[in-house]
Amino acid sequence: GAGVSQTPSNKVTEKGKYVELRCDPISGHTALYWYRQSLGQGPEFLIYFQGTGAADDSGLPNDRFFAVRPEGSVSTLKIQRTERGDSAVYLCASSLGPANNEQFFGPGTRLTVL
Amino acid sequence: AQSVTQLDSHVSVSEGTPVLLRCNYSSSYSPSLFWYVQHPNKGLQLLLKYTSAATLVKGINGFEAEFKKSETSFHLTKPSAHMSDAAEYFCVVSPSGSARQLTFGSGTQLTVLP
Numbered sequence: 001g002a003g004v005s006q007t008p009s010n011k012v013t014e015k016g017k018y019v020e021l022r023c024d025p026i027s028g029h030t031a032l033y034w035y036r037q038s039l040g041q042g043p044e045f046l047i048y049f050q051g052t053g054a055a056d057d058s059g060l061p062n063d064r065f066f067a068v069r070p071e072g073s074v075s076t077l078k079i080q081r082t083e084r085g086d087s088a089v090y091l092c093a094s095s096l097g098p099a100n101n102e103q104f105f106g107p108g109t110r111l112t113v114l
Numbered sequence: 115a116q117s118v119t120q121l122d123s124h125v126s127v128s129e130g131t132p133v134l135l136r137c138n139y140s141s142s143y144s145p146s147l148f149w150y151v152q153h154p155n156k157g158l159q160l161l162l163k164y165t166s167a168a169t170l171v172k173g174i175n176g177f178e179a180e181f182k183k184s185e186t187s188f189h190l191t192k193p194s195a196h197m198s199d200a201a202e203y204f205c206v207v208s209p210s211g212s213a214r215q216l217t218f219g220s221g222t223q224l225t226v227l228p
Contacts, residue, residue: 042218
């Protein structure tokens with residue numbers, strides 16, 4: 001079956017602009033996660049959705065970052081007033097549900113802020 | 115709280131020789147432990163996982179890892195390296211039995227020499 005997909009694969013923007021990154025989880029997976037991977041580092045947790053609600057957003061670095069999952073499937077990560085330090089690969093993962101912590105990752109979106 | 119320390123940022127082996135990638139963890143509860151692999155320009159792939167069953171875990175591509183609670187370690191091994199094993203490897207911890215954020219180590223870059 002289809003895995004986790006993310007669009008776009010690459011995004012180049014200018015400092016101060018707004019960007020949206022999209023994630024399509026595996027069908028039937030109720031849990032969805034966003035991570036950020038900076039160059040040379042391991043992924044860092046941003047936010048976790050169970051269904052439509054954000055169950056844990058403790059990893060969002062500041063209020064410029066926001067994510068939604070209105071219908072419990074596709075999720076969008078939104079970044080306002082982008083800064084050069086936001087440049088990273090943004091990874092999305094999904095898992096079956098609350099009792100299953102095996103996460104399946106998408107290929108990521110590489111965001112470059114000029 | 116939970117954390118992971120990967121003791122080597124780079125490991126270099128010759129093809130056909132054993133691989134050892136070291137990982138120590140810290141967790142205030144019974145953890146689940148994972149090893150993920152990331153090939154260049156590809157998504158994270160799960161190699162193996164430990165979830166409190168057998169302490170010796172076998173994964174894909176001939177990799178295995180042993181959970182040692184007394185040493186708080188979860189080292190990854192393979193008897194004979196193959197050129198295709200060259201990649202970045204991440205040791206990961208999460209709370210056992212629940213869909214929660216993964217905490218990644220900083221990664222070990224494995225180079226396989228011909």
